[in-house]
Amino acid sequence: MKRAQTIDLKWLLLGTLVTSIAMSFIWPLNTIYMHETLHQSLVTAAIVLCINQIATMLGNLVGGRLFDHWDPYYTMLLGVSMSVVALGGLILWHGWPSYAVLITLAGFANGISATCENSFATHVTKRPASYVFNATYFMLNLGIVIGTAVVGYILPLGIQVVFAVAVLTQIVFLFVVYRFYRIQISTAKNQNAKASTRPRGYELKILGALIAVLCAWLVYTQWQSNLSTFMVSQGYQVKDYSLLWTFNAIVIVIYQPFITHFDHFLMTHLRARLNVGLILFIGSFVFLLGNRQYIGYFVAMGILTLGEILLYPGISSWVAAKTPPQMSGYFQSQVQMFTAAGKALGPIFGAVVISQLNYHWLFALCIVVLIVAFGCFNVISNHWRKNK
Known part of the structure; x- marks a missing residue:
């Protein structure tokens, strides 16, 4: 399939919204779930969340590297697919320590996706990057509003339902990426040696x-x-x-x-x-x-x-x-x-x-x-x- 030369802003914004909703189902529950349900100390929960952020940082680094030197489209598919796997795993394995391992994997995957989203934003040609970043930040927070509001209603149905809904949102996003993020970007591997270095x-x-x-x-x-x-x-x-x-x-x-x-x-x-x-x-x-x-x-x-x-x-x-x-x-x-x-x-x-x-x-x-x-x-x- 032939690739487009630029990504449509509406699909970028939809991706940001859907990802934000999915993550907003999880992060408000992390500490409470680990402490109250899995009976871990608050210190342990804090350490897990810290490791989760470190995994996100590694995902950012890997995502940026692959975006520039491999293929932006396939890098985005990789990040979202890993997120589907991690959140899907939580439906089946949400005890201890599997919960800590899977949310760390989800953090790594989200790091890849977040970096790709920001990087794709710089390649929207019909709007300046500043406009795109403002719009994506709005959608990010709108997703937080929706996610944190909805999770309060579905949590009484069971933690598995929360994870299942989060997975469904990421599957929707995976389809959007597969269908609409297929664009051709001149990455650093296509540039001359001077441009491919990190000045x-x-x-x-x-x-x-x-x-x-x-x-x-x-x-x-x-x-x-x-x-x-x-x-x-x-x-x-x-x-x-x-x-x-x-x-x-x-x-x-x-x-x-x-x-x-x-x-x-x-x-x-x-x-x-x-x-x-x-x-x-x-x-x-x-x-x-x-x-x-x-x-x-x-x-x-x-x-x-x-x-x-x-x-x-x-x-x-x-x-x-x-x-x-x-x-x-x-x-x-x-x-x-x-x-x-x-x-x-x-x-x-x-x-x-x-x-x-x-x-x-x-x-x-x-x-x-x-x-x-x-x-x-x-x-x-x-x-x-x-x-x-």
Whole structure:
């Protein structure tokens, strides 16, 4: 079958949505299922999740390498097929330690797929990469909204049903990939020897952005993990905490299309976009430090969410703009790897600080981490602007 020269944006967005829904069936249950059903300690669960993120990083690396030097289409098929196998295995083998092994395999597969999705996004010719990344980020979060909402209704039917539905979504995605991702991309293996190397200059040019996304995810995970225990210690219920994430999703669904509408302006001022995103992240933790009321958590979450809308898609756009398109797989895999590293280190960082100090020290140190990220990004960006 003859391959197209570019991927249609609607199929890329559908792929992002379906994958996000599938993963959203699993990740909210991981810690609870391992602790409450499989009777593993919270420490063991945290270690498994950390290993899962390391596996995702390896998947990012492998996916980027294969995308550039083998075949993007078959690399994507490989990642999604592995995901089907891993999630399908959970239907039959969801005890201990098979559960830990299979979700780690699923993390590796998702790492391959996520890198390919980002890399394919740089090859959509009818829209600029920044627009595509904004749109895919919207679909990613829409999938999270749908997945986390639906899982609450199907979980009472049994954990096997949850895994079965997740597998069905990935089978749908596999068909979409097989039918609509069959495109021909001029990858690094088709380029001359100079283009197929990894120029050190490009890696240093995007280093500031990679440090920023690592630090941003390291502190963002505090909201996903340790803030829940902090709120419970303050007398709030788990449902009060979960409402914050419902609010997070609503803000993203409302404002992400607005951001996408002004894509050309934001792309023209891309560095400012990333700086504002980091400043909003800092502002959310500053607000947490002085907050004593429930409404204050919503204000802090709103500030954080506006920051992530600007920052996370903006990082991918920055990397795409600063690196050669024939090496999109390699460089977009760096974004995914630094993201996974932040997710892996975040819970450990938070747990250590809380155990040795307290939650307010954690919030303060998160501010310090973000200021360091802000400084690194701008110092490196200034260096390259002066020496280009």
